[in-house]
Amino acid sequence: MSALPERAEAVVIGGGVIGTSAAYYLAEANVDTVLLERGGLGGGASAHTAGMVRTFFPGDPGTGQRAVHSLNAYHQFARDTGVSLGLRRLGFMVLFTEEQQIAEFEAGRQAQEAVGVEAGLIGVREAVELNPLIDERAVLAAAWSSEAYHVDGLDIVRGYAAAARNHGARLLTHTPVMRIDHDNTVHTPRGSIKADRIVCTAGPWSGEVAAMASVDLPLTTHAMEMLFTDVPPAPHRELPMTMHATSGLRIRSWKDRILLAMGAPAAGETREAWLGRIGAHLGTLFPVLDGIGLHRAWSGDFDASPSNTAFIGEVPARRFLYAAGFTGAGLCQAPAAGQQLRDLLISK
Structure with missing residues (x-):
């Protein structure tokens, strides 16, 4: 020692x-x-x-500015440290299900662009092309940023x-x-x-x-739990990280399964009720995942x-x-x- x-x-x-x-x-x-x-x-x-590392943080260009700077450093990581990160581009999508969310994105776009964040508004058809699990009837539009990578x-x-x-x-x-x-x-x-x-x-x-x-x-300290789905009934290609603006539910591919997160049970909420809320959002936004089994992947705390x-x-x-x-x-x-x-x- x-x-x-x-x-x-x-x-x-x-x-x-x-x-x-x-x-x-x-x-x-x-x-x-x-x-x-x-x-x-x-x-x-x-x-x-x-x-995942990404640069687009909705409503938060200050964090985006640090993330843009950091992503540039990660692209130079092997040169600076001798370790290759093997960054793999996946992209990051935010699903809008309310008109106000679209308006807020458009109002904040200039501030995001000013710090180097690349994110644009796309229609439902393009969103479904990027993530075929999406139910186009449940979504009004989406924000898309290609600058998001697996690491x-x-x-x-x-x-x-x-x-x-x-x-x-x-x-x-x-x-x-x-x-x-x-x-x-x-x-x-x-x-x-x-x-x-x-x-x-x-x-x-x-x-x-x-x-x-x-x-x-x-x-303050908050709990976060990541979940795996069962293997979906139909094979899927690698998906971008996709977030629901209303609930904060996030999903992405993880080998043959889906990795997802939506915080942790709220105060006084049972785990079963929390899983039920997640399942309801999955069934609405991504019908192929309706009723799919959910299992603990890993959990931890983060500071806010x-x-x-x-x-x-x-x-x-x-x-x-x-x-x-x-x-x-x-x-x-x-x-x-x-x-x-x-x-x-x-x-x-």
């Missing part, structure tokens, strides 16, 4: 996709960096996703981790943070380390880590801010930086977040 150094310029807390990105960009900038992860690298929210989030974590180590960062797993003193001494079961700057990238645990440093991050957009910033008085509240979209923003944390730290 590696020894904990006495001191570091930056101590990154959290070894998911955001934390390993931060460790890489800091170490690349010659910042003496130590990363502490309570479990294994990528063992939290980074491993419990739909395996394994753990490949991103491993690539950033290896590249960070190559630049001199020390990444210590199974090293939970127990306490943070006012002078930024971070205490763990393996010893203590003095940090010139703390960088909090702990995902759903970011609020707890911040509280140890007397910093208030107004985050009050505005559902990420917090990235610094509390100068505490020498405490943070990147949290990615609402399950950390894969889409990790390179931009890591670079922003680097820029905040080295500007001091």
